[in-house]
Amino acid sequence: MHHNNDLYMPSLDDPACLSQDFGPVRLIFMNEQRRRNALSLALRESLHQMLTEALEDDEVHAIVLAGAGGTFSAGGDISSMNGLDAIGGRKRLQQAQRLFHLLYHGPKPVVAAVEGAAVGAGLSLASACDIIVAGTSARFGCLFSRIGLIPDLGMLKSLPERIGSGRAKLLAMNGKTIDATTAGQWGLVDEVASEGVAIERALEIAKGISEGAPLAHTLTKQLLGRLPLSTDALLAAEADAQALLFTTEDFVEGREAFLNKRKPQFQGK
Known part of the structure; x- marks a missing residue:
């Protein structure tokens, strides 16, 4: 390498x-x-x-x-x-x-x-x-x-x-x-x-x-990879995924960085 x-x-x-x-x-x-x-x-x-x-x-x-x-x-x-x-x-x-x-x-x-x-x-x-x-x-x-x-x-x-x-x-x-x-x-x-x-x-x-949040990319890719889903199934999966991401350190970091107008440092956690 x-x-x-x-x-x-x-x-x-x-x-x-x-x-x-x-x-x-x-x-x-x-x-x-x-x-x-x-x-x-x-x-x-x-x-x-x-x-x-x-x-x-x-x-x-x-x-x-x-x-x-x-x-x-x-x-x-x-x-x-x-x-x-x-x-x-x-x-x-x-x-x-x-x-x-x-x-x-x-x-x-x-x-x-x-x-x-x-x-x-x-x-x-x-x-x-x-x-x-x-x-x-x-x-x-x-x-x-x-x-x-x-x-x-x-x-x-x-x-x-x-x-x-x-x-x-x-x-x-x-x-x-x-x-x-x-x-x-x-x-x-x-x-x-x-x-x-x-x-x-x-x-x-x-x-x-x-430069984006790794876990968010993973879940975006997973949800798109499961299509076609019914609208109800997609919205349920979306809610589950977003609920998980709300609990991550990266979301806290991303929100703080946005509010403070600085670049976020994501860790995939």
Whole structure:
């Protein structure tokens, strides 16, 4: 792990995943550049470990996920998908789905920084993140149907939440990619950054998020992750969550800071 504040760009010989801390923000790089960050078993296992560590580290308040070498991720490792029976295929999927759970249901905000391709399961990973920043080179596509499969790793939940059912079906079925501008217009991408600065911009956004109260972010994410709820169920869950937050040290600190016109120092307590 690298700790200095200069952005370290991984080399071909670095591990499958590596991380760098910028204060309370942890940047995690997928780094199988020779294979355009296709989700090999080694990369999936390494990413799972790094995400788990980041989510459990109290010093980390927000995460940025990026791909090294100018590509976010080219998706599933198709070469290793041969000879699977139904049981083996299901087991493979469930192992990979752990990544979706960590990103989508995990307790910390995650910003995806996308340059180059985010296709297939690479789009699934990006869609599972809370916020997506894309460079102008970014391309997004499902492409699963091209090899006779459905979108997986939670994409059939995360994608329509971002772009609606109609456009999700279009992207899933037409086998084409869309560029960053179109992705921005559709709401797939939350911000289009200038070329080459998507990671820096994602770090800026994550830093801004990390200045907020961690427990409030966790509960916001959890409630949004439970949608669709009936209005009554949502209001009940909201009341429970807010009642809990009213009792926290961070609420006392936030209120005092607001009234005294100073910056709050949150501790996640």
